[in-house]
Amino acid sequence: MTKQKVGLKEILTLKLQLLVSELNADFSAIAFYDPLNLEFRWRLAIGSLNNRYTSIVVSSGKGICGRTLKTKREFVITNFPEELQDEALEFPILIIEELKSAVSVPLLFQSQLIGVLLIGQRTCRNYEAIEIESMKLAAEEILSDYIQERETEQTSTEEKKDTKKSALSRYFVEEKSKWGGKLEIILLDQRITLLSIEAQQSLISIFTLLFDRAFRAENNSKVKVIIELKSEQQFAVQIETYHYLHLSEEVFSCLADKVRKINGSIETVFDNERTILTMNFFLSLLINDQLWNTAPESRNR
Known part of the structure; x- marks a missing residue:
């Protein structure tokens, strides 16, 4: 009898789906750090209008992801673009996904920034404190899954290096x-x-x-x-x-x-x-x- 190994992508996709359902949101996404290109990029999304979000490069201090990374705390928008009219172009994820409101929280591991979790709505919305806390709990679970998979992958790579040269x-x-x-x-x-x-x-x-x-x-x-x-x-x-x-x-x-x-x-x-x-x-x-x-x-x- 065989057992299918569930990959990280599948695990995190499920968590995003549950978060969207729990908070009755239109959109949810995760950005992770890319060590090869030295930048943050959106890697997964639920409820997206297209795949253009994957081409966004996050700038430090700019946009919802960049500001979350800079402050290392949640960032909330309830009425876009009116709320940030002068800086609207710095929020490409909100523009291409046609979001009017959103919340982002950082994924922090031992003070190291791993990524950002985002939920969004295509209508104006005031997010309750309990909803933001739910996001933070989801972020902790996502971070735990991500770190565990990275450690497993690293161990596997090291074992292969020991037994087999490239x-x-x-x-x-x-x-x-x-x-x-x-x-x-x-x-x-x-x-x-x-x-x-x-x-x-x-x-x-x-x-x-x-x-x-x-x-x-x-x-x-x-x-x-x-x-x-x-x-x-x-x-x-x-x-x-x-x-x-x-x-x-x-x-x-x-x-x-x-x-x-x-x-x-x-x-x-x-x-x-x-x-x-x-x-x-x-x-x-x-x-x-x-x-x-x-x-x-x-x-x-």
Whole structure:
């Protein structure tokens, strides 16, 4: 007999549905911190008119979410936009969801801001103190579920690291063993080994193409690979050959296609003595957000 594991997304969606029902609200949503992009975004919503809320980037001190994060306490609006006419444009979630009133409360864990819980109404409404307290209790439950799932995910990741190296790590070890002193790999940004399996396989395909061309060009050729942090959101892969690396139009086109398929860009510098090829990638586009996107797994009971 099997038991379906309920994911965090399903758990929080249910809690939002219960909150909407309990408070007779039209809309409810949760914003969480995105550590990859260093920003808060709305991740889940019940009663939304569309999915545009997911594209809103929260600004510190602005809007209902930004003000809640800044003050670390609830923020209440009973008549929008009349109540905040001069600042209405700072409240995009209220505009796109056509809300007239709303309440937001912070999700705080040991003084650390994790996110914001919001309920809203498409009519003017004065919220009672008992209703705001109900929101705070719901926020505590949501925070508990979120922290528990994060800790479970982190433990699982650490266990996998102990028992199994990433595909890229294994590939680099094999290539170093194969080419010896001809290949130098400098891994300055370890995040590359945390990429999704698909992204790692795509990068391996790119490295294989370039290594094959580089080492076939000259018997004593040397190749240096440097993988480094470019910004909080980007990493760069630089491949340097100590000779002119000839890439036919067909081969370069194939290489460029492989890079573009994983949302990267490519730059090349050629001279008579060496070739420097640099590829830039956005980390957030290559890492699977498993906490939100992993389908429920079957587990034997």
